[in-house]
Amino acid sequence: MSLRRWLRRRRLERQARELLRTVFTRPELLRGTSLRPHHRGRCVVTDLKVEEERLVSVRFGIVRHPRPYAFSRQSHQVIEYYVYDVKTQALAILKGHNLTRESGEDSG
Numbered sequence: 001m002s003l004r005r006w007l008r009r010r011r012l013e014r015q016a017r018e019l020l021r022t023v024f025t026r027p028e029l030l031r032g033t034s035l036r037p038h039h040r041g042r043c044v045v046t047d048l049k050v051e052e053e054r055l056v057s058v059r060f061g062i063v064r065h066p067r068p069y070a071f072s073r074q075s076h077q078v079i080e081y082y083v084y085d086v087k088t089q090a091l092a093i094l095k096g097h098n099l100t101r102e103s104g105e106d107s108g
Helices: 003-023 037-042
Strands: 043-051 054-064 078-085 090-098
Touching: 003 043, 003 054, 003 078, 037 043, 037 054
Parallel strands: none
Antiparallel strands: 043 054, 054 078, 078 090
């Protein structure tokens, strides 16, 4: 990868992180998802969609540890994938994946 391409990618990734920072401060975007403002530090940018040198969408994932029931001491490890559309300023969940159940640790 050339230096110019690497610098461009780095600039776009920085821009994506700044966008996500603002997403996590806007309650209207988080409504309808399981995301909360304190989850911001755990999100990881997985993909960027770029058209004509402009950021169009940001895909990111976050690992969460929800409890199946409020009174339960057990927690699951779940990875959720989201996409933020820059143009429409919309946040949508792509899929969720329960890692605890996949590994067979959730028997009962």
